[in-house]
Amino acid sequence: MHNKLAIELAGLQLANPTMLAAGILGLTGLSLNRVAEAGAGAVVTKSIGLKPRTGYNNPTMVQTDCGILNAMGLPNPSIEHFAKEIDEAKTAGCPVIVSVYGFSAEEFVQVTKRAADAGADALELNVSCPHVEKTGSEIGQDTTLLEKVVKAAKRETRIPVLVKLTPNVTDVAECAKAAKRGGADAIVAINTLGAMAINVETTKPILGNKFGGLSGPAIKPIALRCVYEIYRQVNVPIIGCGGVSDWRDAVEFMLAGARAVQIGTAVAFKGLDIFQSITKGIDAYLETKGFESVKEIVGLAHQR
Numbered sequence: 001m002h003n004k005l006a007i008e009l010a011g012l013q014l015a016n017p018t019m020l021a022a023g024i025l026g027l028t029g030l031s032l033n034r035v036a037e038a039g040a041g042a043v044v045t046k047s048i049g050l051k052p053r054t055g056y057n058n059p060t061m062v063q064t065d066c067g068i069l070n071a072m073g074l075p076n077p078s079i080e081h082f083a084k085e086i087d088e089a090k091t092a093g094c095p096v097i098v099s100v101y102g103f104s105a106e107e108f109v110q111v112t113k114r115a116a117d118a119g120a121d122a123l124e125l126n127v128s129c130p131h132v133e134k135t136g137s138e139i140g141q142d143t144t145l146l147e148k149v150v151k152a153a154k155r156e157t158r159i160p161v162l163v164k165l166t167p168n169v170t171d172v173a174e175c176a177k178a179a180k181r182g183g184a185d186a187i188v189a190i191n192t193l194g195a196m197a198i199n200v201e202t203t204k205p206i207l208g209n210k211f212g213g214l215s216g217p218a219i220k221p222i223a224l225r226c227v228y229e230i231y232r233q234v235n236v237p238i239i240g241c242g243g244v245s246d247w248r249d250a251v252e253f254m255l256a257g258a259r260a261v262q263i264g265t266a267v268a269f270k271g272l273d274i275f276q277s278i279t280k281g282i283d284a285y286l287e288t289k290g291f292e293s294v295k296e297i298v299g300l301a302h303q304r
């Protein structure tokens with residue numbers, strides 16, 4: 001039967017355009033399986049590196065009036081210990097994308113190789129974490145380094161390589177161009193925005209790391225603008241990420257040019273039903289508007 005919601009993305013076949021964003025429920029095969037069973041079209045793991053990391057001291061999360069601030073600090077068991085989780089997640093029946101970080105191009109290469117060997121369907125290079133020194137956005141903000149890291153990872157593997165960009169730059173489309181020059185198969189826009197909160201009683205920053213990344217509804221309009229700008233300037237598949245909380249948000253991102261959307265913070269607020277409810281909402285929208293396939297709405301906001 002023709003599935004209106006199915007979409008191809010950088011060689012991956014998604015049953016619907018919703019994906020689990022990196023950093024949420026992504027540390028075990030079991031939790032990734034649960035998200036897949038709840039209806040996600042694909043799942044992305046927590047960012048994984050070469051060596052284990054415990055992350056920052058608490059508090060690592062704080063809720064603000066308009067979104068969540070986090071500074072987890074890349075806690076992860078290392079790719080060596082995570083391989084069995086990838087294997088388990090593979091039984092979920094949807095593409096499993098492993099988020100990879102490194103402190104150098106060489107580290108990205110090593111983790112890429114091991115994640116691919118462990119059975120990842122694709123990789124998502126995290127060149128956009130806003131608050132860990134010498135990795136993340138320190139790579140993604142430097143277009144030369146960004147291109148080098150993507151090229152190195154691409155050389156190492158045949159599976160699709162997605163690149164997740166930071167909004168904490170002057171020109172996000174320039175970063176997308178650099179990732180494309182490096183061979184990126186798709187762009188994920190965006191990671192969290194650098195932000196902070198201060199406790200007026202203690203007079204001190206709340207997060208253990210002082211600075212963190214803002215996610216949730218507050219960043220949706222910024223993420224949408226980033227997707228729109230990239231779509232206008234760079235011929236590359238785009239995945240929207242940032243504050244997607246309902247089907248309208250998902251449709252907005254697709255109209256701006258995204259082929260799929262990632263959902264993170266809203267899973268914490270609304271639970272796992274969000275994948276099905278967004279998919280159903282998109283389906284009803286397509287029906288009402290007379291579209292045959294979700295592909296038809298990708299980039300429609302650009303048509304004059």
Ligand code: RRO
Nearest residue numbers: 047071072073074129192213
């Ligand atoms: O682990 C984190 O603190 C973290 C990461 Br890796 C990231 O990419 N984005 C974010 O907001 N937090």
